[in-house]
Amino acid sequence: MKKYEYEITEHPAGEFQQLAYFCSAEGECAMEQIPEGQIKKLKDILNDKGLQGWELIQLSFGSGGIIAFWKRASDNV
Numbered sequence: 001m002k003k004y005e006y007e008i009t010e011h012p013a014g015e016f017q018q019l020a021y022f023c024s025a026e027g028e029c030a031m032e033q034i035p036e037g038q039i040k041k042l043k044d045i046l047n048d049k050g051l052q053g054w055e056l057i058q059l060s061f062g063s064g065g066i067i068a069f070w071k072r073a074s075d076n077v
Contacts, residue, residue: 005074007054011045013065042066 045068046056054070 003074004071007070009068011066013063015041015065
């Protein structure tokens with residue numbers, strides 16, 4: 001049976017000066033008004049964790065920033 005370990009990382013809103021994530025009443029979500037550097041910052045976070053073997057499960061956006069949920073296979077759990 002495969003075993004997994006999990007990690008949760010927080011990324012304060014200050015790291016993403018103009019990150020704007022909106023969901024419509026119909027449930028369609030989009031990122032808007034994001035400067036190029038901010039998208040690169042998010043990609044860097046995702047790629048850095050991916051290189052460590054972590055798989056992104058979910059990103060949660062809020063006024064305080066972003067919370068990322070990760071998992072990876074583990075023999076130690």
